[in-house]
Structures are given as C-alpha cells and as structure tokens.
Amino acid sequence: MTDVLTAPRLVTATIATPLGVVHVASDGEALRMLEFDDEQRRTRQLSRLAKRLHAPISSGTDPVIQNLEAELTAYFSGVAAPFATRCELTGTPFQLRVWRQLRRIPIGQTRSYAAIAAAIGQPQAVRAVGAANGANPISILVPCHRVINTGGALGGYGGGLERKRWLLEHERGLSQQTLFA
Numbered sequence: 001m002t003d004v005l006t007a008p009r010l011v012t013a014t015i016a017t018p019l020g021v022v023h024v025a026s027d028g029e030a031l032r033m034l035e036f037d038d039e040q041r042r043t044r045q046l047s048r049l050a051k052r053l054h055a056p057i058s059s060g061t062d063p064v065i066q067n068l069e070a071e072l073t074a075y076f077s078g079v080a081a082p083f084a085t086r087c088e089l090t091g092t093p094f095q096l097r098v099w100r101q102l103r104r105i106p107i108g109q110t111r112s113y114a115a116i117a118a119a120i121g122q123p124q125a126v127r128a129v130g131a132a133n134g135a136n137p138i139s140i141l142v143p144c145h146r147v148i149n150t151g152g153a154l155g156g157y158g159g160g161l162e163r164k165r166w167l168l169e170h171e172r173g174l175s176q177q178t179l180f181a
Contacts, residue, residue: 008055012046013065018076019163022139025049025057026064030088034068034138036159045137052090075140078173087138094125098132105146107171112150134158140167 010032012025023042025033032049035042050057068085075083089099097120104119105111111119117129129147136144139159145167149155157164 008053010046010049010053010055010057011060011062011065012057013059013061015065015069015072017072019159019166022072024065024068026062026068027053027055027088028062028064030086031064031068031138031141032088032090034140036139036163038158041158049090049137072140075174076170078170083141085141087141089138089142091132091135091137094128095132095135098129099136099138099142102133102136102142102144102147105143107143107174110146110148110168113147113155114150116147130156146171 008027010025010027012023012033014021014023019036021037023033023035023037024031025046032053033042033045035045046057049055064085071083071085089096091099098116101116101119113126113129113133114123116133117123117125120129122128133144133147134156136142136158139145145157145159145164147155154161154164154168
C-alpha cells in the first residue's frame with residue numbers, strides 16, 4: 001500500500017503568456033505538461049497523466065511551477081536564460097525518441113518531419129513523427145513548434161498556427177542564445 005504522504009500527486013496551474021494562458025502540471029519533481037488553452041486537449045493530457053501515474057490532480061503551485069513561470073517570463077520577454085525546469089515525459093518509446101530529437105533543434109531553426117524521422121533512424125516514419133509531435137505534452141520546452149513540412153509550410157500545431165508562427169518569429173530574435181541548460 002502506498003503511503004498517502006509519498007503518493008504521486010499532480011499539481012496544476014495556469015500561467016499567463018503573450019500567447020494566452022498555458023496550463024501546466026507538475027509532479028513536484030518535474031514538469032509533466034504545458035498546454036495552451038485548449039480544454040479538450042488539456043483534459044485528455046491530464047487524464048492520461050493521472051492514469052499513468054496513478055495520481056490525483058489538484059490545483060495550486062509548487063517549486064517546479066514557480067521556476068517554470070520565471071523561465072517563461074524571461075523567454076517571452078526576450079531575456080532568455082536556459083530552461084532549467086526538469087521535464088518528465090510520459091509516452092511510448094517511439095514518442096520519447098521523437099521528443100528527445102525535438103529538444104535538439106536549435107532555437108531559431110526548424111526541421112522537417114522527414115528530417116526528424118531520419119534523425120531517429122526511421123526515415124519511413126514521417127507520419128508517425130507527425131503523430132508523436134502532435135501528442136507532445138510539454139509545448140515550448142519540447143519545441144514541437146520548430147517542426148515544419150518539407151516544403152517549408154508550417155504544418156499543424158496543437159496550439160494553433162498563429163501561435164506557431166509567433167513562436168518561430170520570436171525565436172529568430174533569440175537564436176544567438178542557448179535556451180536549454
């Protein structure tokens with residue numbers, strides 16, 4: 001039987017950004033979710049997390065969320081320091097490989113879905129890379145917005161194409177800085 005004091009718990013909060021409110025979830029040790037204000041997507045992500053972690057959900061804050069809020073404020077203000085917030089991703093082995101590859105895309109740059117598929121050693125898995133990109137639970141820190149179509153078109157984005165366009169433009173101005181510790 002799990003001790004109630006040591007049982008995992010998901011703490012959720014909202015953080016205001018220039019692109020609207022983001023909803024975040026932390027397990028007290030790491031960031032588990034960062035979603036733009038899409039109730040259906042957020043509910044689905046939180047439900048998956050709670051089920052996988054066998055954790056109740058409560059609203060509030062914790063040191064992970066407080067640190068993330070400070071880092072997001074710096075990022076959006078253009079005075080970007082490295083994101084040091086620890087992320088704990090929960091997904092299939094394939095999704096985890098894709099998400100690790102996304103974290104390698106330098107700020108101010110983009111990669112195609114095909115390039116990501118090739119980089120993980122599965123060049124025929126372009127559609128599966130797109131699906132994994134779409135299932136990314138931690139926007140911005142796992143920069144799925146940096147993935148575009150081979151021809152240069154933006155492609156899809158769970159946060160909406162206007163946000164994707166804004167993030168890519170914003171990051172062009174930050175491209176001389178390193179955002180990940």
